[in-house]
Amino acid sequence: MLLDGATLTCAQVAAGGPVSIGSLDRAGAAWRTAQSLAGPVYGQSTGVGANKDTAVEQGGLDLLRSHAGGAGPLVSEARARAMLVVRLNQLLAGGSGVNPALLPVLAEAVNGGFTPPVRTYGAIGTGDLTALATTALCLLGEREWRGPGGASGPGPRFALSSGDALPFISCGAATLADAALAVHGLRTLMESAVTVAARSFTAVGASAEPLAPAVHEARPHRGQAEVAVRLRGMLTAEEAVRVQDPYGYRAFAQVHGAAMDGLERAERVVEVDLNAATENxxxxxxxxxxxxxxxxxxxxxxxxxxxxxxxxxxxxxAARLATLMEPAYTGLLPFLAGSQGRSGAMILEYVAQDALAELRLLSAPAAGGTAVISRGTEDHASFATQAARAALRCLEPLEIVLACELVAARRALSQRGSAGEPDRPLDADLDEARRELSG
Structure with missing residues (x-):
């Protein structure tokens, strides 16, 4: 994919490469400006943080060494590679002051399968200093890269100057990479959820009346209307079994549509920053x-x-899953069992509720926190890093909840007009459903 500093998407970040780079003109213009300035410039002729008023000569490499101090396990190679792609694209947008000769070297790292050994903890949403400082030390040869397959060793090198140090690390590329990966993965699951719901609608004979155009023209939220149109197109026209169905069916377009609106907004916001000059x-x-x-x-x-x-x-x-366990909705035995008194698919409700509980824990807001650090000079933080990390962690429990519904709906549909299934373990069914949902 071509990186040009202007058009990078969440889907492209998730693809991970290979990459080619466009014009270096904007990066070159910023570098020449940085080279020409003689007055006090933060991080160039001064220290950083509370040291902003202290004159420093050629302190950039020490800055990199002091800031490469993250903690916890290494992030996955996919997340580290996504960070490199994001930072490379940001540098192409211009404004950083980094030597533009660095950019082809970063592209070489991405295309060669090299990633820096980035630790999980070390940022609070005001710049991923530890992650980028670690990357810089890899470029300098002071730390080993993770090569293809995860083995440590030498990789692409670039002799960063003191003046390149702060400009290279002053960004949120790792946080944005996590955010882009999360948004892309959640889009896949949220779109799959409509297909899963369609199976449940069919399995219980739910009415399509709540999906009618007149309903959504009366309340024109974009996501709601789009979900209704898509789901309606998946259903066959049949006479409704009930006057009104439970909310899992009747309010699906409203609830899932609101989530799709949230997804669209998050994607727009993240993609603005993927292509922005967030340099200071x-x-x-x-x-x-x-x-x-x-x-x-x-x-x-x-x-x-x-x-x-x-x-x-x-x-x-989870509510639709509950109806799939009920004979009143399916016309089948309780829990979709093969014979009376058997447990059938009962365990799916336990699994779904466990995953749902995890999802609720992950929904706690991150932006409500704050931090005062560096002797009081940095007196606020967004905690976007934690928000992005939590969004990534949401993928698994959401996928599991939807997989439970999918397995139950398939079972209900397969039992129509045929003998029920004997009791058996359902973990393989869930694994297969998860693979299908994640694309």
């Missing part, structure tokens, strides 16, 4: 502009809203 200072024109573009409040707030929206749609999936 920002080298533009003939000046260095000291600013707060590094603060990821928009990303944190959008991801908080998205995670909250996942819970109601998963709750309705």
């Amino acid at each position: 200072p920002l080298f533009h024109g003939e000046l260095a502009w000291h600013n707060g573009n590094f603060h990821a409040a928009p990303v944190a707030l959008a991801l908080d809203a998205l995670r909250a929206a996942l819970v109601p749609t998963a709750q309705l999936s």
